[in-house]
Amino acid sequence: MSVSSSSSGTVATPVVIPLSRSLVWLVGTAALAALLYYFIGVDQGAVSIFGSDTHVHEFVHDGRHFLGFPCH
Template sequence: MSIAPGTHAADRPAPLSVPATFLWTALMVVAGLAVYYFVGIDQGMVSIFGSDTHIHEFVHDARHFLGFPCH
């Protein structure tokens, strides 16, 4: 495979296999769902992690900014 003059091999994107693509997609979906849970659904008192984690208070202003009701 030839490289055009003036370009370097590092300028080309690295190939990503199909399994690696699915893995990264799955990881990003899980991370996105976790963020959605903590910001949008977690209510403190009924949290699946217990009421002593205070995640609700940590993301309280973000909840209102994004339009999630919480009280």
């Protein structure tokens, strides 16, 4: 079994992302994660900050139990 290697002389260069752009992605991802955590883990429906008529609690109810969050 022979291994052939092609040496074309090209070297992969890493992509450099500026700190300001990566900070925007980091903050956005953290905000989205916090919002999802609130809806799945904290929102109880009756005391929801979005009012009791949106029924976000009922939409994620089974997911809460599957993930181990207490409910009711």
